[in-house]
Every structure is written in structure tokens, then in C-alpha cells.
Amino acid sequence: MIYILSYIIIGLGILFMLFGVIGLFQRKRDFYYRILIACKVDTVGMITIGIGMALRHGISFFTGKIFLILLIIVVLNPFVAHIVTQAAYKSGFISVYKRKDGDA
Amino acid sequence: MNIVLAILLGLLVPYGIRVAIGPSVWDRLLGMNLIASKIIIIIMVYASMNGATFLLDFAIIYALSGFIGTIFIALFLSERSIRKGRGKKE
Numbered sequence: 001m002i003y004i005l006s007y008i009i010i011g012l013g014i015l016f017m018l019f020g021v022i023g024l025f026q027r028k029r030d031f032y033y034r035i036l037i038a039c040k041v042d043t044v045g046m047i048t049i050g051i052g053m054a055l056r057h058g059i060s061f062f063t064g065k066i067f068l069i070l071l072i073i074v075v076l077n078p079f080v081a082h083i084v085t086q087a088a089y090k091s092g093f094i095s096v097y098k099r100k101d102g103d104a
Numbered sequence: 105m106n107i108v109l110a111i112l113l114g115l116l117v118p119y120g121i122r123v124a125i126g127p128s129v130w131d132r133l134l135g136m137n138l139i140a141s142k143i144i145i146i147i148m149v150y151a152s153m154n155g156a157t158f159l160l161d162f163a164i165i166y167a168l169s170g171f172i173g174t175i176f177i178a179l180f181l182s183e184r185s186i187r188k189g190r191g192k193k194e
Binding site: 010011014017018021024025031034035038042045046049050053056057060061062065066068069072073076077079080081083084087088090091092093 | 108111112115118119122127128130131133134137138141144145148149151152155157160161163164167168171174175178179181182183184185186
């Protein structure tokens with residue numbers, strides 16, 4: 001029973017990640033849109049797959065390590081996305097919609 | 105579980121395409137960051153398939169070092185374009 005549940009949750013996580021890929025290849029969007037989509041969906045996909053993994057192994061060292069990885073990812077992923085976006089903005093990377101000549 | 109691993113490996117291709125065609129250098133950095141976080145998940149799934157607990161230590165270390173690398177690349181890129189005079193000086 002637990003195995004079926006864990007497969008469903010892992011499948012859900014994979015589904016989230018596929019949605020993230022769709023968000024990454026929008027036609028009329030620029031970098032700032034993509035990093036918002038990619039980072040958010042990435043973290044959610046990881047959490048879902050992590051929980052699915054943890055269910056497969058019950059209470060053990062394996063589950064403990066998985067939750068440690070999840071902790072690192074939940075803390076660091078948005079942090080890195082923020083730093084990259086701030087670095088891009090500070091270094092004068094103007095998003096396509098604000099530019100007068102509109103080059104990518 | 106092999107299907108999950110296959111899908112995850114298949115997911116790396118779009119990120120590689122994003123790194124290749126990314127119009128700006130920041131898109132490439134974003135693509136690289138995504139590939140790094142995908143590899144963590146692949147290690148986790150592979151470790152869960154074989155029940156190898158020690159593999160998860162690699163995932164932890166790779167998670168930390170991958171993110172730190174991306175941070176420093178972003179800082180380098182922003183300094184470089186500020187020095188070229190395109191950015192805002194604090």
C-alpha cells in the first residue's frame with residue numbers, strides 16, 4: 001500500500017518538473033520570467049520526490065539523509081535564484097519589455 | 105523506478121538546450137543551475153533504487169558545492185558587466 005502511495009507522489013513530482021520545463025520555453029518571455037518559474041517549480045518537484053522517496057524507506061538512515069538533502073535544497077534553491085536575479089538586475093540586464101529597442 | 109530515472113535524465117536535455125540557445129549569459133547560468141539541481145535528484149533516485157545509503161552523501165555534497173559555484177559565477181558576471189560600465193554603481 002505504501003509503495004503505491006510513494007509511486008503516486010513521485011509521479012506527481014515528475015509532473016511538476018515537466019510543467020517547469022514548459023515554463024522555461026515560453027516564446028514571449030525573458031530571463032526574469034524563466035528564473036521565477038524554474039526555481040519555484042524545481043523546488044516543489046524536489047520536495048514531492050523527496051517525500052515519495054522517504055515513504056519508500058520508512059524510518060531509517062536513508063530517510064534521514066533524504067530530509068537533510070531536502071532541507072538544503074529548500075533553503076538554498078530560492079537563495080541562489082535570488083542572488084542570480086539580483087546580480088543580473090544590478091549588472092544592468094534590462095528585461096526585454098523595458099528596453100526601447102527590444103533586443104533580447 | 106527505472107522510468108523515473110529515465111524521465112529525469114530526459115529532463116536534462118531541455119535544460120541543455122536552454123544553456124545552448126539562452127540569449128543572454130544569465131539564461132545560461134540559470135540552465136546550469138537547473139542541471140545541477142537535477143543531478144541531485146538523479147543521485148537520490150538512483151540511491152533509492154539500489155538501496156545504497158552512502159550515495160546520498162554525494163548528493164548532499166554536490167547540492168552544496170553546486171549552489172555555491174553558481175553563486176560565485178553570478179557575482180563574477182555582475183562585477184564584470186559593472187566594470188564595463190553597463191551596470192548601476194552603488
